[in-house]
Amino acid sequence: MLSRSGAQTAVNGFVRILLEARVNQQLIPWLVPPMSEHNFAYPDRYLPIAEHGIIGNLHTTALVSVNGSIDFLCLPRFDSPTVFARILDADVGGFFAFECVAEDTQHKQLYLPGTNILITRFLSENGIAELTDFMPIVSEERDFAIFRRLKGVYGQHTVRVKIAPRYSYGKSECLIEKNPDGRGYLIHDPNGEQPSMHLICDVEMEIHDSALTATIDLNRDDNLDFILTLNEGKDFDLDWMECFTECRRYWNDWSAKCKYDGFWKEAVLRSALALKLLTSARYGSTIAAATFGLPETMGGSRNWDYRFTWVRDAAFTMYAFLRLGYTKEAEQFMDWIRDKCMDHLQLMYAVDGETELHEMELDHLEGYRGSKPVRIGNGAHDQKQMDIYGELIDTIYLYNKAGGSITHRFWQSIRKLVDYVVAHWQEEDHGIWEVRSGKERFLHSAVCCWVAIDRAMKIAEDRSLPCPMGEWRKVRDTIYEDIFNNFWNEEMQAYVQFKGSSTLDASALLMPLLRFVSSQEPRWLKTFKAIEEKLSADVLIFRYKLEHGATDGLEGDEGAFAICSFWYVECLARIGELDKATVVFEKMLGYANHLGLMSEEIGLHGEQLGNFPQAFSHLSLISAAFQINKKRR
Template sequence: MGPDEDGDGRYLPISEHGMIGDMRSVALVGVDGTIDWYCCPSFDAPSVFAAILDADRGGSFRLTASVPSRTKQFYFPDTNVLITRFFAEDGVGEIQDFMPILGDSTEADRHRLIRRVLCVRGTMPFSAVVAPRFDYGRSSHTVRRQDGMLVFECPHLKLALTASVPVADDGRDARAEFTLSEGETAVFALDRVDGGLAPRDCPLHEAAEQFEQTVCYWRRWLSQSRYRGRWREMVHRSALTLKLLTYAPTGAIVAGPTTSLPEQIGGERNWDYRYVWIRDAGFCVYAMLRLGFTTEATAFMEFLSRHVSLRGGDQAPLQIMYGIDGRTDLPEQELPNLEGYRGSAPVRIGNGAVDQLQLDIYGALIDSIYLYDKWVQPISSDRWEEVHDLVDWVCEHWDTPDEGIWETRGGRKNFLFSRLMCWVAIERAMRMANRRGLPADLRRWREARDAVYHWIMKKGWSPERAAFTQHEGADVLDASVLMMPMMKFMAPTDPRWLSTLDALTADLVSDSLVYRYDPKASPDGLRGDEGTFSICSFWYVEALTRAGRLDDAQLAFGKMLTYANHVGLYAEQIGQTGEQLGNFPQAFTHLALISAAFNLDRALG
């Protein structure tokens, strides 16, 4: 889909972006060469460029050929360095976008963003407009010249723009017009310069050196992958994407790098995903360990140790999400000054779901700890004490109604998936205790585990639908039950499960794409509809694989790969005509792709 086919020519389709980053923040770069999303100095900091949420007031860094041209975008092989190419009548040019990965922590605090512009054939005129709009467009700023650089300054942030070509400013924005001949290069660099960091030039040779260093870093990191299967390119792109969504200073893993990209154009299902969901991060640890990336799993375990403390009293011991620095207060607010992507208001920052009860997070977390203990290194005695306390709490509260995995705002229910993951929490802890001889009240745990099992088999099963359902007392189906065989709750060829798989296929699957549930049949407290949920589509592939339906699984997986964008990225959802919807890219989707590919590969032999 081209930029003018989405109904509002001011906005590129969500999928028409690539992502660069330095494991502290990211930038989204459109196929037209515009950076229209960037937060500094971290994922959850206020935006500098947010034109993706308001084309007029959000701010952007536009860099493009100033003559009619066709564009193509791709990643420099096996890296997170993004190349945008421009093909015009008189030449071919390209922009190499990246954030340097440097060992020096002081230099890393610059959060440098480099845009190298090259003419590779003929001649090519370019134009640039750097128009920051700090604090989601709410803060005014000044521009001044210092040592040949332009410094953009607002009360909470200073950024310095270095350019190897002449740049003019109007007191607010910076502009440049320049022409390159074959073999010539220009460089733009944007650095954070507050907090004791002095402005620093970025000459052409330094940009070239940092390009090489960054390429080497990503290739060195990716070489650790153990995956050698059929879908290596897509699996490795997903791994590189998940690595970009890690926050290096703490080991946190964010669910997504954006906020308020809509699940329905013009709708209200717009959420801030720039935080650490215990569930998403736990699943991410599994996917990374599958590929052999143990450092990221260790870093997340350290994040839990340092930044997540168990709550006492009547509260659940864990929140469902945390800030990337471990903070617990994430108040949700709306930004009326931004119109939202293609008018999809409200734009939200913070997330009110932080106060929800979602019992499934305990299973996701303890499963990831179990795998870490098994595949990386035994957990410490202190960590086991925390696991023990969590499992004791789950044994007491597994039958409490909650908001569930999908964070519905329509009231608490007795969700099957929440019960399933409580079973996982207890069962995985029992495995650890038995394997290592760790102290545990195994009798009590076994009784609770078996009680959960019987609840699911009796109250989660609908004889009328011949399927496991979303929650007690309903005949509504929910794609989250696809996890039942994946979590080893029941055999993937059990007659009850195969009947459920058939029912899900009939009700929620549309040409391999899977809806989470039907909001009309199961009201979730929000207006409007949504697209198919891509993690569920990959769960479906894995469920078919485990059931032995390999032809169906391979076809469904192949179809899902066609919905990736031009550089292999996925948003949260896929709309009616194949458009990507929701926050982009989405960790959930990419970790599920890795798991589906790994297991399908193994089954195909």
């Protein structure tokens, strides 16, 4: 075990001087040198995206690699700047890693059943070591903490530890000092923009190059605890086992409330647990994915920030929660919708309801395996997308069916949304896929305008609520006729992406799922067959394939979308091809990672691509499993 020398003591004194020094009220900036030493770098600098698990506290999340390194963490919440982001830049991103020195060490990773507590095992000729990672659920008493326990299961091990935070998306090194008031070390943002952290541990570590390092002799039955918290001036006398037991009970109790009791229950529950991790306990909103900047194709430029609340994604997530019996999550989301969105509905929001999500590029990050640019914020936040009205009101309709409250004030807000749809349904928008090539009359948007009016009418009938029923019915029926006649391409024998186009779009699979058409409607069945023939690679379904020089305003290719494949499964079940639906579903499960987690896309080499884990992928998995089980019964 390494001990601190007089040199480190001098460094600590220098750190304190720096912390007090200010120039024009700003802390002295630091340059960030590369920090990926041989002992802590992955063989090719980046692990596959899929070789990570996720932990979280319902306020932020962290990605933990199969090697036991925290490679991604935003602090203090989902959409805050990162303090660890090695997955986006192996040199300057930052990480918190453990490494067994023994050669040919193998790694295994699993969740404790029914929880988001992650176990990583190190298996070598020396024996077995085990790392347990979890975050206590956010509360008034504790905003953030990561608990990491390194346990010697069998044999003797030499383990290297390195903690190298990098603040502000890797722009700034950290300032580290020995905690003058107690155990562990204090870690500071030199610019004062992000909160300081406190590493609580009994291991003596060296401070070097803005990192903490140690080499540990780990013996059988040793338990070495590392607790990373915010330095909020509180009493940090935390009991590891007490917090572990509390966290395990929380997740076990939450999992026990799941009402799903069909085939693939483990996969469905793991998807539900992933969706819960992406949900804010403080606000009730749900983010689209835990990460930003992970590429849709290796080396490509379609690298977006998904740490925000899309109305569409969140509405679909609430649909999944309602199906599983999690009405509390739906209630909290409705509270968020009522408070933040009903006066002026836009495409996406920050988790706290903030509407300005300016998109910018982080030029100093090389991106995952060189995939640039790395973007934060999202330029689509002010796009016009008419489909969100239907998806939101459909979720409110399902919430009402589950016994949710529709107050007079809430109904007046719903009426305003429907009146907007009635007045603007013929207008062009950017569509579900958020194209940047310009607006069109997209099929899916038109269908969702029909859904918005249809579901509002059903709510009004169920609750005997006042509304201009005759006017709404007339517009709803006009939309239906327009879609049935004007979005059909006779030459292609299919419904097409937008009015007048010759592009197939997998979002047409949603037409029977949204109950716009029967699953036996001849025109839709022809569209389904066309999608099978032209947009599929076995069980993988692509969103669309542009032809004849068409563009979506974006450069580069993309993989197959997991959500489209699960839509395809659900459609197969609905049209009566139950055996095929079962096989396709089970083959899709094979594209999930070792923990059952899925990113946004599957590449043509079978790799997971895009932000990870992705809410869309997991909520559509749940929906597909439900549909197969419904048909089987």
